Amino acid sequence: MKIRGIVAVLLFSGVIFSSAQQIEQPPKLVVGMVVDQMRWDQLYRFEKHFGEGGFNRLLKEGYNFNNVMINYIPTVTALGHTSVYTGSVPSIHGIAGNDWTDRRTGQNVYCTTDASVKGVGSSSEKIGAHSPHNLWSTTITDQLRMASNFRSKVVGVSLKDRAAILPAGHNPTAAFWFDEGTGHFVTSSYYMNELPEWVRKFNSKDIGSQLVRNGWNTLKDIREYKESTEDNMPWENTIGSAKEPVFPYSNLAKDYNEKKGVIRSTPFGNTLTLRMAEASLEGYQLGRGEETDFLVVNIASTDYVGHTFGPNSIEVQDTYLRLDKDLEIFLNALDQKVGKGNYLFFLTSDHGAAHSVAYMKQNKMSSDFFDKDLLSGLEKELETLLGQKDLIYTIDNYQVYFNESSIMKNGLSLEQVSKAxxxxxxxxxxxxxxxxxxxxxxxxxxxxxxxxxINGYNWQRSGHIQIISHDAMLPSYSLKGTTHSVWNSYDAHIPLIFMGKGISQGQSSKPYYMTDIAPTLAQLLKIENPSGNIGEPIVELLD
Structure with missing residues (x-):
């Protein structure tokens, strides 16, 4: 009996040891998917309409974190993507906004514009001249590249330049974004001197035209969209040549032919992005080598549609229902091309969005427009009190930027102007x-x-005064549709789901932050944290 017991223990220990060895093998591929402007509640609001292979597959097979917050302001796209992949905050990683104001000159600075590089695949300097040169910290993708002596491949794909560039890091294999002048995916000379042949072939297929040729109608009977307000609400914008925000959008093919950028504000922009991401799997043979590769994917049309119509619109709901089907196709492609169980997948968001002001007012909720006449009133007040003009450059990212040279030239101090x-x-x-x-x-x-x-304040790039508005106060440019930027839960509460290699099924309501994603990935991949990381590994996922 004792011998049998010892043998059983040894056999059982061997099973555990073998299992541990298997789990410790790194995934062949990591896929990070950031769904732009996805509020956490939308995961559940539309859940009953989702199929089994997309979002519901993630919920059933993955580990779902229900209480993840963004721990800085402003909550905007460039900061979200950068903070997910650096585990850091604007104060440290240097990306202070989608754009910001140069404190010395008062000129606008876009987060990835780089005049030292040229577009590749695009003749437009505005579209092509981009790089991560404004990013100060390393990303988890940088760390993976360095850990493998740059044998790991890292590729970023998005409709947005900033959402492909910043997460992919300083020295990726490639980053591709959408050129709305041509409808092609392009890059810059920072990464390569010419587009790979597989990208040129992908572009030549003109997939965008194929996707929009039948216009945009609801995926299901419009009467089933009970989670949304009625079609054609007064706070909704339109797209393309549509006169009203009403389904079907029959002129979409004609509109796309005239201006390719219209696809951004439809669910077909997401489909196009995922087709490009899938092409990247083949083009770079991601997940097929000895080292772990990393595919960065940003789903951007959810943001464009949300900005245009507001989060309670049928257009937004239909975009998520169609994304669910696209996600199922993409996950199946990963299963087939990389192998189910060979890849690690995570899904999160860069920020949420507020309800439209008119929607809130119609439903007796407090809301209004925040910045109308705010700058002009402030300038008038400072001139009256201090006797000088031109003391302020602008209000940007809810921050007041002072004209320091004008203040000094007029014998004033920053403290005087700040107090006033x-x-x-x-x-x-x-x-x-x-x-x-x-x-x-x-x-x-x-x-x-x-x-x-504090986390959002970058003393070299942020403004001098931070303004925190009352709840549901939107900038006046959001007269229709919606926007985001603030600390409140509607902007700061984001989804986070891990699924795949080494991940058990489960869910948690414990509080975590966006900055915890990168160090968790570092632990899963057994590599060093990004250089500016302030996050903590999510131990319950690792355990």
Whole structure:
């Protein structure tokens, strides 16, 4: 009996050891999918309409985190993608907004524009001249490349330049984004001198034209879209040549022929992106070598459709239902080409979105427009109090940028101008807090707002004064549709699901942050954290 017991223990230990060895083998491929402007609640709001192979497959096979927050402001695209992949915040990684104002000159700076490089596949400097040169920290994709002595392949794909470039890191294999002038995916000379043959073949198929040729109608009977407001609400914008925001959008093929960018604001932009991502699997043979590869995918049309119509529109719901089917096709392609169980997949979002102002008001919720006349009123106040003009460059990313050279030239101090500015703003009924960013540590502002201000404050690129508006206060350019940028849950609460190699099924309501994604990946891949990482590994996933 004792011998049998010893043998059983040894056999059982061998099973555990063998299982542990298998789990410790790194995945052949990591796929990071960031769904632009996906609010956490949309995962459940549309759940009953989803099929079994897309979002519901992730929920049933993966580990789902229901309480993940963005831990900085402003909550915008470039910051979201960068923070997911660096495990860091704007204060450290340097990406202070989609764009920001140069504190010395007052000129606008776009996050990835780089005049030292040229477009490849595009003749447009605006579209092609981009690189990650403004990014200060390494990404998890950089760390993977270095850990494998650059044998691992990393590819970024998005309709948006910034969403392909920043997550892919400083030295990826490639990054591709959409040229709305041609309908092609392009890159820049930062990465290569000419498009690979497989990209040229993909572009030559003109898949965008094929996707929009029948227009855009609802996937299901429109009467089933009970989670959304009625079609044609007064707070919705239109797309292309449509006179009203009403299904079907029959002129889409003609509109696309005249301006390729219209596909961005339809669900077919997501389909096109995933087709390009799937082509990348073949083009670079991702997941077929000895080292772990990484495919960065951004689903951007959810953001464009959300901005245009607002999160409660039938257009947004239909976009998610169609994305669910596209996601199923893409996951099946990963199963076939890389092998089910050979890849690690995660899905998250870069930010959420607010409800449209008119929608809120119609439903007796507090909401209004935030910035109308705010800058002109502030400029007038400073001129009256301090006797000088041109003390402010702009208000950008909810931050006031001072003209420091003008302030010094007129014998004033930053402290004088700052106090006058915050005093004026804090009297505005739309403002919850206005704070001098150099003194935010001692400001009487509650958590988590204070920490999110600090994390988002980059002293070289951010403004001088941070404005926190009251809830549901949108910038006036969002008269129709919606936008995002603030600390509130509708912008900061994001989905996060891991599925695949080494991941058990489960879910959690424990609090985590966007910045915890990169160090969790580092643990799963057994590589070093990104250089600016402040996040913590999600231990319950690893255990």
């Amino acid at each position: 500015t915050t005093d004026y703003l804090n009297r505005d009924p739309r403002v919850l807090y206005a704070v001098d960013l150099s003194k935010v540590g001692s400001a009487p502002i509650p958590e988590p707002i204070k920490s999110r201000i």
